[in-house]
């Protein structure tokens with residue numbers, strides 16, 4: 140699928156990936172990893188994702 | 199009362215609280231470690247605190263994460279970190295010297311001490327009879343400044359090891375067995391303590407493998423006794439004088455009891471995409487692989503590489519396979535070269551990388567989309583390898599090497615060869631030059647922090663005012679994540695040591711006018727944010743509190759907070775309150791001006807605060823959940839100010 144440059148996810152810059160403070164990668168929670176956010180789309184994660192005390196996302 | 203090792207470590211470092219599981223305790227921290235991804239902010243926090251010199255017995259800054267230098271940002275960070283370690287009296291481990299955990303174990307770890315690190319695998323040093331814990335950057339900055347570390351008193355989970363590891367089964371399979379039994383949240387609020395006759399067979403570095411992945415169970419820490427094996431290890435490192443015996447008292451008990459009979463174990467593997475998704479290797483044997491990856495902080499030992507080298511020696515890896523060797527410390531890499539193990543690996547077709555975190559955190563060696571990658575690394579959550587649609591299995595070096603030869607997931611017992619015996623070098627290399635010791639105090643004082651163009655000091659933060667008159671600049675819904683407050687992506691994270699710059703990204707996902715409006719409100723008394731349930735869920739990113747604070751956020755009023763973000767708000771002096779009546783959320787609008795009067799006194803006297811809405815005939819109540827210690831932090835305007843005050847008192 141061609142990525143529409145106008146709707147590129149700002150959080151991950153279209154890469155679908157974010158990193159925590161320790162530089163560990165995880166799937167972008169804003170676009171759910173597809174790199175695209177359409178106008179009006181809810182940017183909150185579909186389900187809450189949890190982390191532990193040591194900065195690790197448990198997904 | 200007879201004590202176990204964990205209780206002894208806690209008792210000898212207890213500064214406040216009772217040793218009752220679940221109660222908050224304050225612990226004295228003897229040593230710290232920081233890595234470069236988190237370390238730049240820690241150093242900036244130390245600067246903002248006005249710290250003269252580290253108050254710990256030993257603190258080390260490792261450069262092991264951002265070691266690829268594709269533009270000037272990472273090397274500028276390295277220069278800054280080096281100057282900061284010299285200024286504040288820390289050890290500096292240069293890029294290429296290796297991953298913090300094994301290097302710390304070799305050079306600085308001491309039985310009987312506490313270690314706090316801004317890296318979740320700091321627990322690995324529990325192998326040395328230490329209480330070693332991972333924490334947020336500000337917690338570690340506090341510890342370096344001599345402040346206690348506050349944590350919930352954990353339950354001690356005693357694991358008795360009996361029997362002997364069969365051939366082809368190694369330390370990694372022990373921790374995979376525990377993950378198979380208890381999954382990734384099984385260790386939360388617990389310290390795992392190993393004991394029993396099975397320990398004899400586990401070298402100090404084998405114990406490191408097991409302690410490291412205690413983080414995958416969510417445990418507060420993992421503790422091994424300091425016995426003859428630790429003495430042998432320290433002697434080998436020329437540090438025998440650092441050894442003390444630390445074992446459980448006769449008759450000591452544990453809050454939770456469990457046993458692992460090592461003789462019953464077989465090669466195990468964690469399937470995609472969770473370290474808790476563990477099955478015997480034989481159940482997935484035959485699945486084709488694209489990559490086999492050996493090393494990282496989860497299998498950093500000499501034997502972990504040497505055994506792989508012996509398995510592939512004189513053979514060729516299967517066609518189409520990428521066989522990646524990620525050395526974990528330069529000291530061990532030198533020995534692996536000297537003993538010709540690296541030659542065996544290279545001749546078999548391996549690709550050798552520099553000593554550091556590398557592919558373990560997704561910095562290099564990302565696998566092809568959807569292809570199976572076998573790794574000895576600690577985590578296989580989606581995307582951790584650097585590939586969005588990755589398919590990563592976690593296994594032992596034996597399983598990874600056997601599979602590299604066949605091209606499919608292979609139970610190493612089916613290779614049809616004798617289990618190689620690996621001999622450790624009689625006199626291992628000791629490499630101290632890449633871990634620079636801190637200069638003496640008089641010299642340290644003259645060191646200037648070297649700040650490249652992308653490094654900015656943290657500005658001063660004011661104390662909490664008695665009257666807040668703040669507009670609601672943003673009203674958001676439920677489940678706002680830290681990624682929406684401040685994302686951690688390739689576009690944003692390069693500015694992690696530049697608060698003015700990174701703050702430009704704050705809330706841009708939700709409302710890209712927030713930054714400009716916040717900057718305008720900042721010098722007029724700041725602003726408030728209103729939110730729904732589970733505000734601040736997700737990553738524990740400190741910047742998600744620090745950046746809004748920089749932009750003048752004074753109060754967050756929500757239906758409820760995600761716990762770790764709540765803690766970060768407190769740490770950085772943003773007042774976190776919740777609605778007493780949730781329906782008041784609906785009555786508030788963006789632009790409403792809220793008035794909190796006598797807020798300083800009110801915070802100290804009671805949990806409920808009264809808020810008036812200016813020019814509207816409406817007021818409502820909010821409540822806070824701050825402890826006495828946290829109220830003090832809030833009044834002073836955040837943790838940095840608390841420590842700064844104390845440093846000034848000491849220096850006066």
Ligand SMILES: [Zn+2]
Pocket residue numbers: 148149150151152153154155156167168169170171172173174175
């Ligand atoms: Zn995204």
